[in-house]
Amino acid sequence: xxxxxxxxxxxxxxxxxxxxxxxxxxxxxxxxxxxxxxxxxxxxxxxxxxxxxxxxxxxxxxxxxxxxxxxxxxxxxxxxxxxxxxxxxxxxxxxxxxxxxxxxxxxxxxxxxxxxxxxxxxxxxxxxxxxxxxxxxxxxxxxxxxxxxxxxxxxxxxxxxxxxxxxxxxxxxxxxxxxxxxxxxxxxxxxxxxxxxxxxx
Numbered sequence: 001x002x003x004x005x006x007x008x009x010x011x012x013x014x015x016x017x018x019x020x021x022x023x024x025x026x027x028x029x030x031x032x033x034x035x036x037x038x039x040x041x042x043x044x045x046x047x048x049x050x051x052x053x054x055x056x057x058x059x060x061x062x063x064x065x066x067x068x069x070x071x072x073x074x075x076x077x078x079x080x081x082x083x084x085x086x087x088x089x090x091x092x093x094x095x096x097x098x099x100x101x102x103x104x105x106x107x108x109x110x111x112x113x114x115x116x117x118x119x120x121x122x123x124x125x126x127x128x129x130x131x132x133x134x135x136x137x138x139x140x141x142x143x144x145x146x147x148x149x150x151x152x153x154x155x156x157x158x159x160x161x162x163x164x165x166x167x168x169x170x171x172x173x174x175x176x177x178x179x180x181x182x183x184x185x186x187x188x189x190x191x192x193x194x195x196x197x198x199x200x201x
Contacts, residue, residue: 011191012191013184015183018107018122030199031174037193038166039182041160041163046159051166052151053150053178054148054149054178064141065078074100078115084109085112092105093143098139107120108121108129152166
């Protein structure tokens with residue numbers, strides 16, 4: 001089997017935890033080894049970095065919201081038991097008639113009941129976050145998926161003009177359709193580069 005080496009570069013890592021920068025997404029039916037991940041601080045002040053893995057195999061099944069439910073706060077209602085838990089991260093796959101949430105952004109789940117839950121724009125601890133205000137009427141097609149994330153580092157410091165080797169000297173295995181994300185403490189301040197060995201067995 002050929003050795004497929006790549007570098008994956010992200011300039012200006014996102015500072016928005018709802019839209020972290022995707023450094024690398026593993027293709028379907030492949031496995032990858034992350035050999036190294038370096039982040040550099042280009043700004044004139046110290047920064048921090050979050051690096052996370054999205055585990056595709058642990059991704060939750062689709063949750064469909066109830067049709068015609070009027071929403072005036074951040075409480076959403078599902079058609080059946082949603083199986084979400086407080087602290088889950090979710091991403092809307094279809095939004096019609098709702099304002100306050102968007103496609104392709106990641107939110108946190110707070111204050112869960114069997115068929116209802118609230119969403120937050122960030123999390124400050126295991127049970128609370130900054131609640132969103134969601135308004136409108138849920139459409140039948142409105143749906144979301146829960147995402148499975150783990151941190152490699154969280155709020156790791158990067159000194160002024162310095163760099164941090166987040167992964168170095170060890171190897172990190174990613175399986176098919178897993179994703180590697182970074183979020184910086186300030187926009188337009190941090191760059192990231194990953195060295196990847198793709199299609200391993």
